Amino acid sequence: MKSFKYTINGNVYKVVINRIEDTTADVEVNGTPYKVEMNKPAKKHVITINRPVQTVAPPVTRPQPLANVSALHSPLPGIVLDLFCKRGDIVKKGQKLLILEAMKMENVINSDRDGVIKEIKVSKGDSVLEGASLVIIG
Structure with missing residues (x-):
């Protein structure tokens, strides 16, 4: 709930x-x-739980998270109407990245910082909940 x-x-x-x-x-x-x-079913998120496994191989080193990389989150639940960026684009703070329809209103979602689009987590037509990651900016 x-x-x-x-x-x-x-x-x-x-x-x-x-x-x-x-x-x-x-x-x-x-x-x-x-x-x-709704026009289409809500996205179901699959969560994978990794359990420790005993191995004889040396532990794998994971890459450290990149500094200054963060996700832009949805401020409210809605439907992604349009995307104005793609992976690799250089964006400036305040630049329009996507339009989110919520309660029959179009909401422009702008970049909260300068950076490069590392990943786009949504597609046109996707339903998103409040707090969902939309775009990763690095």
Whole structure:
């Protein structure tokens, strides 16, 4: 269950997402329940848990994370309408990277820093939740 608070035109809305199954979401807006039909199923995230394995080989050294690399996260749940960058692009702080539709409004997502696009985690048409990684900038 996820809970969000939105202020639109001075009106406060408390939105609780109780359950998402395939293309149907059970939500409550200011305490009123709704069934929301989505255009396509919500993305399912697979989490892999690595368990320690005993080996006789020497341990593998993993590359250290690059300095100054960070993810740009979705500020609210929505659908990616358009992308304006690709891997390897040099971007400046404030540059438009993508458009996220949320609650029938188009929200421009800008770069929060200067850098190079290392990875794009979403595609046009993807549904994303609040806090989801959208773009990795290094």
